[in-house]
Each structure stands twice: as structure tokens, then as C-alpha cells.
Amino acid sequence: MRRPTAVDALVAVAVAVSTAYSDAGAGRSFGDREIAGLGWEPPLWFAVPLGLLVGAAALLRRRRPEPFVALALAAWVTLAAFTAVMVAQYAFAERTGSWRRTAIGTLAASAVVGVPIWRLGGPDAAAPLTAAICVAPALLGLYTGTRRELIARMRERAERLEREQHQNILRARGEERAQIARDMHDVVTHRVSLMVLHATALEASDGRDATTIGRSIGAIGREALGELRSLVEVLRADGDAPVAPQPGLADLADLVAESRRIGMRVTFEIANESGSRPPALIEHAVYRVVQEALANVHKHAGDAETSVRIRQTPDVLRLRVANGPARGPGPGLPGGGHGLLGIAERIRLVGGELTARPAPGGGFEVSAEVPL
Incomplete structure (x- = not known):
């Protein structure tokens, strides 16, 4: 001046x-x-x-x-x-x-x-x-x-332009944090829930089948560590992120089998009327939805009868995971309340819509519809 x-x-x-x-x-x-x-x-x-x-x-x-x-x-x-x-x-x-x-x-x-x-x-x-x-x-x-x-x-x-760039950076950082939080939740919650349920079964068995249950806990733990290691590699990568294959529809049978091994009554049906595979991003999003829905059944409904149904037409892919009322109290595993929000965001990112609501006869239902 x-x-x-x-x-x-x-x-x-x-x-x-x-x-x-x-x-x-x-x-x-x-x-x-x-x-x-x-x-x-x-x-x-x-x-x-x-x-x-x-x-x-x-x-x-x-x-x-x-x-x-x-x-x-x-x-x-x-x-x-x-x-x-x-x-x-x-x-x-x-x-x-x-x-x-x-x-x-x-x-x-x-x-x-x-x-x-x-x-x-x-x-x-x-x-x-x-x-x-x-x-x-x-x-x-x-x-x-x-x-x-x-x-x-x-x-x-x-x-x-500098202010807009700063806002874009903040928005990108927020989206990255949300993505990391979703991945960490999906990787950790399901595996740890299975490990806790196996440990509970081991405690109630009074030493019977201890070797089998312990082997299952070890396998689940190794799978969780492998997924966490892959996620850490993505976060530490200086260049392009590694392109390791992500779980999709073909891996749902193994996911359901894990739940069956801990005593859950799960039925699994998948029908493909289009004759072609959906995009990999949609497959991965559907896998995470089923994983989160089964984890919630483990936490809150215990041994409730559960059904997983997937139907794909040339235009749309429909998913429904429903469980009946629990026969007894669940294992009481803690929940952060972010799981349903995370899978709903995943489905929105691929252009679909997710609905989670109590079932009319008791229990809970998660359904999703994704346009192809």
C-alpha cells in the first residue's frame, strides 16, 4: 500500500x-x-x-x-x-x-x-x-x-482454479478413505466373525473335534491375512495398483461353504439366463454384498435359515439374501453399523440399488438390482 x-x-x-x-x-x-x-x-x-x-x-x-x-x-x-x-x-x-x-x-x-x-x-x-x-x-x-x-x-x-483443485483433492481424499474403509470392513469383518464362531464352537465342544475346528480357524486366519496383505500392497504401491483378480460370482460357492461349515443352514442358487458374465466390478460388488449379508446373519441371527439367490438376465442382475427368524440368541459379535452403508455404496457405484429391510415373517432381507 x-x-x-x-x-x-x-x-x-x-x-x-x-x-x-x-x-x-x-x-x-x-x-x-x-x-x-x-x-x-x-x-x-x-x-x-x-x-x-x-x-x-x-x-x-x-x-x-x-x-x-x-x-x-x-x-x-x-x-x-x-x-x-x-x-x-x-x-x-x-x-x-x-x-x-x-x-x-x-x-x-x-x-x-x-x-x-x-x-x-x-x-x-x-x-x-x-x-x-x-x-x-x-x-x-x-x-x-x-x-x-x-x-x-x-x-x-x-x-x-486453485481453490477448485484443492476441493477436488479433498474430495478425492475423502473418496479414498471411504474406499479403504469399505475394503477393510469387507476383508476383516467376515473372516474375523468366522474365526470367533469357530472359537465359540471349539469352546463348546469340550475338546471334541478340536483339531478340525483349529484347522478351520487357521485357514480362515490365513485367508484374512492374505486379503489384508493384498490391500496393504495397493496402499503402498507407488505406481499403478496391482491387478490381482478380485473375488466374483465364481467364488460365492466357497463363501457359502464357509458358512455351512460353522453350522449355518444356507441355500445357494444362481441362474444365468444371458449366457455371459457380468463385468468384473459388478461381480466383485455382488460378492461383497453376499459376504456382508452372511456376516450379519452370523452376528445377529446365529443359526437362522438363510437363502442366497442370484438371477442374471441380459438386462439386469438381481440378488437376494434373506434369513428367517433366529432360533436362539446370536453370538453377540460387535457391529459398527457401517456394513450396510458400505455395500449400498458399492452397489450405487456400479449403477444399481440396494434395499435392506426386515422380512415380513421375521428375519432380515438384503436385495440388490444392478443394470447390465
Whole structure:
């Protein structure tokens, strides 16, 4: 802020002094005749106050250039001071930034400045002097103002783009965190639930089938570690993410078999009327939905009878996982309440819709429909 203030003060002092001294007499006469309209030797009591007024107007030229132009033209008519006119023309064009207003102001100023010179020296003298005093400063001011406005717009656009880029980064980070949370939930919850259920069965068996149950717990634990290791590799990868195959419809039979091994009564049906496989992303999303639905049955319904049905047509893939009422209390596994939200988001990302609601006769039902 200090630099423009100092420049304005310096310009105001210079304009005031040059006006009061009539530009040291450099432009007051043309030959032996005075250019000033009054044709006089201006007294100090007139020249000094007018110079101070013009200087004050020059100090405020950035906010109010019109009074500066008027006083500068008055100084030209009475004192033949041309420096104030040149500065006023530049300031008016720079601050206005309008070709039309600048042209009108320049024509008016050219008439005031050029007529006395034309009257005394003819058009050969009036044309170059008027162009130098009025037209050239106006064109320079218009160029400077337009350039300043263009730079300001470019800076504003760059700042807006930077803000948008920052928002996009924050949005991308949020989406990444949500994706990581979904993957961690899908990988950990189902496997750990199976391990807890096997451990509960081992505790209730009083040593019977301990080896078999322990082997199942170890297998489930190794599968969970393998999936977690794959997820960590994705997070640590500097370049492209590894493209290891993700579980799909072909892996659902093994997923259902795991639930059956811990005593769940699960029926599984899959029908493909289209004769082709759905996209891999849809297969993976459906797999995660079934995995989460079975995990919820493990947690809350225990040994309730459950059915998993998938039907694929050429246009749509439909999924339904439903369980009946529990025969007894579930194992009481903790739940964070985010599982259904996560699978609903997965289905939305592939263009489908998921519905989770209590079944009419008791139990719970999760259904999804994904357009192909």
C-alpha cells in the first residue's frame, strides 16, 4: 500500500508545481502570441491556488479522474499548462477502461486543447501537438488499464482454479478413505466373525473335534491375512495398483461353504439366463454384498435359515439374501453399523440399488438390482 501512495503524492506535487509555474512557460506562447485563452501573465494569487487544486485532483485521480480532467483543462485554458492535461488524459483512460468513454473524453479534450493552437499556428501545428497532449496519453492509459484488468482476471481465474483443485483433492481424499474403509470392513469383518464362531464352537465342544475346528480357524486366519496383505500392497504401491483378480460370482460357492461349515443352514442358487458374465466390478460388488449379508446373519441371527439367490438376465442382475427368524440368541459379535452403508455404496457405484429391510415373517432381507 505504501508504494502507490508515495507515487500518487509525487505525481500530485509534480503536477501542482508544473501547473502553478505554467510548465515553466514552455507551452504558454506560440511565436509572440499567448496560447492561454485569457492572453495574460497569470498572477501568483491565481496560479498557485489553481496549481494546488489540480495537484489535489491528481492525488485523487485513481478514485475520481473526471474532476482531474476538468481542472487540468481549466489550467490549460487559463495558464496553458499542458503537463496536467497529459496526466489527466492518461489517468482518465486508465481508470475508465472503456473505449467509448475514452474516445468521448479525448475528443472533448482535443477540442479544448487544439482550438487555440489551430487559431495561432494552423492545422500543421495543432494536429501533432494535440495528438501528443491528448491522444497519446489516452491510448497509453487505455492500454495500461486494459492490461491491468486482464491480469486481475487471470489472477482471479488462477485463484479460483486453485481453490477448485484443492476441493477436488479433498474430495478425492475423502473418496479414498471411504474406499479403504469399505475394503477393510469387507476383508476383516467376515473372516474375523468366522474365526470367533469357530472359537465359540471349539469352546463348546469340550475338546471334541478340536483339531478340525483349529484347522478351520487357521485357514480362515490365513485367508484374512492374505486379503489384508493384498490391500496393504495397493496402499503402498507407488505406481499403478496391482491387478490381482478380485473375488466374483465364481467364488460365492466357497463363501457359502464357509458358512455351512460353522453350522449355518444356507441355500445357494444362481441362474444365468444371458449366457455371459457380468463385468468384473459388478461381480466383485455382488460378492461383497453376499459376504456382508452372511456376516450379519452370523452376528445377529446365529443359526437362522438363510437363502442366497442370484438371477442374471441380459438386462439386469438381481440378488437376494434373506434369513428367517433366529432360533436362539446370536453370538453377540460387535457391529459398527457401517456394513450396510458400505455395500449400498458399492452397489450405487456400479449403477444399481440396494434395499435392506426386515422380512415380513421375521428375519432380515438384503436385495440388490444392478443394470447390465
